[in-house]
Amino acid sequence: MPTVQFTANLARQTNAPPCEVMGGTVRECLDAVFALHPALRGYLLDDQGAVRKHVVVFVDGTAISDRMRLSDAVNPASEIFVMQALSGG
Amino acid sequence: MSTKLYLGTRKGLIHVERGPGGWEIKRTSFLGVPVPMLxxxxxxxxxxxxxxxxxxxxxxxxxxxxxxxxxxxxxxxYPQGEEPVICAMSQKPIPQSLEKIWALEAGGADEPGVLWCGTVPGALFKSADGGASWQIVEGLWNRPERKEWFGGGMDWPGIHSICVDPRDSRHVTLGISCGGVWDTRDGGATWNLLGKGLVADFMPPGEQENPNIQDAHRIACCASNPDHFWLQHHCGIYYSTDAAKTWERIHSADPSDFGFAVAVHPHDPLTAWFVPGANDDRRVPVDASLCVMRTRDGGKTFEPLRNGLPQHHAYHLVYRHCLEVTGDGNTLAFGSTTGSVWISEDSGENWQRLSADLPPVYCVRFG
Structure with a gap:
C-alpha cells in the first residue's frame, strides 16, 4: 500500500502520523488519510479542495503536477510526502 | 473594571493582566503563529x-x-463549486477560500452559542453552536452587490466590523472594506445597504457616493445608545445618529481625520477615540508625533491626547482592531504595527507603555 508521511512542522500543529492507505491517485490516498484524521484536511487543502498555496505534495520524490484535483497516479509501493513550502518572515 | 487584556499579534497571542502593580504581560499562546482576531x-x-x-x-x-x-x-x-467572482478592480477571480478571519463577535445575550465571523475574501458566517459548525450567511452572499466589492489595502474585500444591537440581537450592522455599511433586522436572512452621505473621494466622479464601494475602515456603535455609530472611513470620520442609515462627515478632526481604528464610549455616544495617521499617502502619525484623538461633543471639537505617548520620531500605525475601550469607558488600550502597546486608565488623558518590544499588533481586546 502507498505510504503517506507529513513534515514534522505540520505534526506540531495537528495530529499527522505516517499512514499506509489504499488508493491509485494522490486524491484517493489523501482522502483515506482524512477519513482517519478529519482535522488534517483543512491544513493541507483549501476550501475548494486544492492543495494550499504553501504546501507541496511529493510522490516518490517528484512534486505533483495536478494541485487542483490531485489526480497524479500512485502505485502500491509509492511514498507520498507532504511538506511546507518555504515562506514568511 | 477589566483586568485582562488580550493582544493578537504577528507572532502569537499575548496575555496581559492587571495586578496590584499595574498591567503586566503574563504569558503567550500560539507563539510564532499570527493571531489576526480574538x-x-x-x-x-x-x-x-x-x-x-x-x-x-x-x-x-x-x-x-x-x-x-x-x-x-x-x-x-466557503461554498464549493461556484463560479468565482471577478474582482471589479483587479479583474482577477476572487478566491473562494478562507484567507483571513477578520472579525469575530458574539451574538446577543439572549442567543447563547451564536457567533458571527467576517472574513477575507468578503463573506459573513454564522455559528449557532459556539463554533462547532459554521454556515455562510446566504442572504448577504447571494446579493448581486457583493460582486462589486473590492479590496482596500488587501487584495480582496473583507468584513471587519460586526455590531450586534444590544436591544435586538437580530439587528446586526457590518463594515466592509470596500463594500460599505450593511445591516440586517432579521438575524441575517435579509440585508440592507446603508451609508447615505458617505463619500469615497478617491473614486471617479459619479461613483464617489455609491454606498456599495465605500471603504469603511472601522465602525463602532455606542453600547447604551446603539443608534449612534462612529465610522473611521478611508476618507474621513463620520457620525450617524440613525443606526448607520445616514452619516455626517466630521471636518473638525485635530490633527487628522485619516486612520483605521475607532472606539466609542459605551455610555456616551458623543465621545469617541481615534488614532490618526497623517494621510493616505503617509500612514504615520502627523509630524511623527503620536496621539490619540478624542471628541466629547459628537465631533464638534477634538483634542489630541499625548501624555505618555512618544512625540519625536514615532512612526506607529494602529490597525482597525487595535483600539479598545472597557465597558466603563475609563480604560483604553491600543497597539501598533511597530510593536508597542499603551494603556490609559483615565479615558485617554494619560498613557503608559506596556511594552515596545512586541510583534506587530493585529487585535486588542479586553476580557
Missing part, C-alpha cells in the same frame, strides 16, 4: 482565537480556562 465571549467566559498558519491556513481555537488549554473548533468554509 473574541473573549462574556456570555460563557470562553476565549476564541483565530490563528493564521502561513502554510496551513486559518484556524479557530477555543479555551475555557483563559488560554491555559485550547481546543481546535470548526473554521468557516
Amino acid at each position: 473574541l473573549p465571549d462574556s456570555r460563557d467566559g470562553r476565549l476564541i482565537a483565530a490563528v493564521e498558519h502561513g502554510h496551513y491556513g486559518g484556524k479557530l481555537h477555543a479555551s475555557g480556562d483563559d488560554g491555559s488549554t485550547w481546543t481546535e473548533i470548526a473554521v468557516p468554509v
Whole structure:
C-alpha cells in the first residue's frame, strides 16, 4: 500500500502520523488519510479542495503536477510526502 | 473594571493582566503563529482565537480556562463549486477560500452559542453552536452587490466590523472594506445597504457616493445608545445618529481625520477615540508625533491626547482592531504595527507603555 508521511512542522500543529492507505491517485490516498484524521484536511487543502498555496505534495520524490484535483497516479509501493513550502518572515 | 487584556499579534497571542502593580504581560499562546482576531465571549467566559498558519491556513481555537488549554473548533468554509467572482478592480477571480478571519463577535445575550465571523475574501458566517459548525450567511452572499466589492489595502474585500444591537440581537450592522455599511433586522436572512452621505473621494466622479464601494475602515456603535455609530472611513470620520442609515462627515478632526481604528464610549455616544495617521499617502502619525484623538461633543471639537505617548520620531500605525475601550469607558488600550502597546486608565488623558518590544499588533481586546 502507498505510504503517506507529513513534515514534522505540520505534526506540531495537528495530529499527522505516517499512514499506509489504499488508493491509485494522490486524491484517493489523501482522502483515506482524512477519513482517519478529519482535522488534517483543512491544513493541507483549501476550501475548494486544492492543495494550499504553501504546501507541496511529493510522490516518490517528484512534486505533483495536478494541485487542483490531485489526480497524479500512485502505485502500491509509492511514498507520498507532504511538506511546507518555504515562506514568511 | 477589566483586568485582562488580550493582544493578537504577528507572532502569537499575548496575555496581559492587571495586578496590584499595574498591567503586566503574563504569558503567550500560539507563539510564532499570527493571531489576526480574538473574541473573549462574556456570555460563557470562553476565549476564541483565530490563528493564521502561513502554510496551513486559518484556524479557530477555543479555551475555557483563559488560554491555559485550547481546543481546535470548526473554521468557516466557503461554498464549493461556484463560479468565482471577478474582482471589479483587479479583474482577477476572487478566491473562494478562507484567507483571513477578520472579525469575530458574539451574538446577543439572549442567543447563547451564536457567533458571527467576517472574513477575507468578503463573506459573513454564522455559528449557532459556539463554533462547532459554521454556515455562510446566504442572504448577504447571494446579493448581486457583493460582486462589486473590492479590496482596500488587501487584495480582496473583507468584513471587519460586526455590531450586534444590544436591544435586538437580530439587528446586526457590518463594515466592509470596500463594500460599505450593511445591516440586517432579521438575524441575517435579509440585508440592507446603508451609508447615505458617505463619500469615497478617491473614486471617479459619479461613483464617489455609491454606498456599495465605500471603504469603511472601522465602525463602532455606542453600547447604551446603539443608534449612534462612529465610522473611521478611508476618507474621513463620520457620525450617524440613525443606526448607520445616514452619516455626517466630521471636518473638525485635530490633527487628522485619516486612520483605521475607532472606539466609542459605551455610555456616551458623543465621545469617541481615534488614532490618526497623517494621510493616505503617509500612514504615520502627523509630524511623527503620536496621539490619540478624542471628541466629547459628537465631533464638534477634538483634542489630541499625548501624555505618555512618544512625540519625536514615532512612526506607529494602529490597525482597525487595535483600539479598545472597557465597558466603563475609563480604560483604553491600543497597539501598533511597530510593536508597542499603551494603556490609559483615565479615558485617554494619560498613557503608559506596556511594552515596545512586541510583534506587530493585529487585535486588542479586553476580557
